[in-house]
Structures are given as C-alpha cells and as structure tokens.
C-alpha cells in the first residue's frame with residue numbers, strides 16, 4: 001500500500017511544488033513506484049514535469065475529485081519510468097464550489113485513492129497555497145505531511161494556523177495523520193539571516209526537522225521551464241544532491257517503521273511525531 005505524503009503550507013513560494021516534483025522524481029529514481037498528485041489549480045507541478053496541458057483537459061484530478069471520472073483514467077506517465085502524475089489545471093478552482101454541499105466533501109481525494117493505493121509505493125500530494133477545501137482533502141487523504149519552510153525572516157508566520165488546521169483534521173477526519181517533517185528550503189549558507197532562521201526552526205522542532213536542508217540553487221529554479229525534474233535536468237547540481245538525500249531520509253524512516261512493526265508483529269504503537277509538543 002502506498003504511503004501518502006502531503007506537501008503543505010498555505011504560504012506561496014516556499015518550495016512546495018519544487019519539493020513535490022523533485023522528491024517524487026528521486027523516490028522513483030530509487031525504484032519506488034511513485035505518483036505525484038497536483039492539487040493546485042495553478043498546475044505548476046504538471047507543467048514542471050512536462051505534461052502537455054492539452055492532453056489532460058478532460059481527465060485530471062478535478063474530474064476524479066468530483067466523481068466524473070475514475071482516477072485511473074486521470075493518471076499520465078512522465079519521462080521517469082516509475083513516476084506517474086495526476087495533473088491539474090485551473091478547472092480545479094471550480095471543485096471547491098461544486099463540492100461545497102457534497103456529502104463527505106473533505107474525503108473526496110481519500111476515496112479516489114482507494115483503487116490506486118496498491119499500485120504505488122509513494123503518493124506525493126502538491127497542495128495549493130491556501131487552507132481551502134483542497135488542502136483539507138490533501139491532508140485527509142495523507143498518512144503524513146511535510147511542511148516546507150523558506151529560511152527567511154517570516155518563515156514561521158502562518159505556521160501556527162497550519163498546525164491548527166492539522167490538529168482539527170486529526171480530531172475530526174484523519175486521526176492517523178503524522179508529521180513526516182519540517183523541511184528547510186532555499187537555504188543560503190552565505191546569508192546570516194538564513195542561518196539564524198534555520199537554527200531557530202531546528203531548535204523549535206528538533207527531530208521533526210529533516211536533516212536534509214534544501215539549498216538555494218539556480219538549477220532548481222530553471223528545471224521547471226524545461227519540464228524536467230532536477231535529477232534529469234542536472235544530476236550533478238547541489239539541488240539534485242539535496243533532494244536525493246531527502247528521498248533517502250524518507251525511505252529510511254519508512255523502513256525503520258516497517259521493521260519495528262514486523263519485529264513486534266503488533267499494532268503500530270510507536271510514538272507519533274505529533275506526540276511531541278511543538
């Protein structure tokens with residue numbers, strides 16, 4: 001069964017899409033069957049992976065969420081063998097309105113995943129920059145979430161609101177939702193402020209922060225315009241190295257958990273990351 005990870009932060013421009021696309025590509029490169037789900041009406045992840053917009057206007061995540069199409073028919077191949085994408089375009093804005101009075105409207109994505117979860121090892125959800133019904137659907141369908149934080153002065157602004165939304169989702173919709181980790185992005189080691197903010201976040205979240213820090217790297221900002229993930233665009237870049245390390249960290253964490261589970265052959269009773277106070 002796939003592990004479903006939502007990449008969420010209601011702030012725009014913090015590296016959600018860059019992380020979704022490149023983490024998904026690195027998981028696929030590590031021979032994990034991976035699906036990236038573009039849940040942002042801006043469709044940046046879809047463009048960033050070079051999927052032709054014209055090809056999916058009638059079958060994309062919007063159609064899967066409103067129940068007009070089976071999700072299997074809304075999935076497309078990418079340049080990487082083990083990486084598929086369920087794309088989106090600006091029609092997805094309409095889903096918010098159309099689902100407003102629908103039964104179990106927060107669980108549309110979770111339900112859509114039912115038939116495909118066994119076909120993947122990882123499903124990565126690129127959430128939109130809002131705490132809207134779409135993001136709530138993303139977090140309700142997920143096993144865990146990653147919060148990318150840009151290492152700049154206002155990094156933690158809005159974070160309390162996001163974590164409060166997560167808390168409400170755990171209480172009401174998805175009790176098993178765990179924090180995969182806080183990810184520092186666009187880190188510039190030459191910049192004192194970047195260092196200070198990174199330290200502040202690491203002290204605050206301790207082991208909930210990924211060891212991997214994503215550096216500010218021009219190749220990472222160039223690759224979407226070529227429709228390629230960083231590992232295809234420039235495997236030797238610092239950005240590529242960082243996202244490969246992030247994928248390793250995530251795979252390792254899943255393996256530790258699995259082996260604990262197998263050894264003890266019990267219900268999963270290791271502490272959730274949310275047992276730690278933030």
Ligand SMILES: Nc1ncnc2c1ncn2[C@@H]1O[C@H](COP(=O)(O)OP(=O)(O)O)[C@@H](O)[C@H]1O
Pocket residue numbers: 011012013014015016017018019044129185186187214215216217218220221222224239
């Ligand atoms: N590590 C990075 N180094 C350089 N540019 C980056 C990096 N991460 C993201 N960017 C650029 O910053 C902008 C915002 O990133 P994006 O991933 O689209 O954020 P979000 O999805 O949170 O809105 C994009 O132009 C992207 O190419």
Ligand SMILES: [Mg+2]
Pocket residue numbers: 016017018040044127
């Ligand atoms: Mg984005």
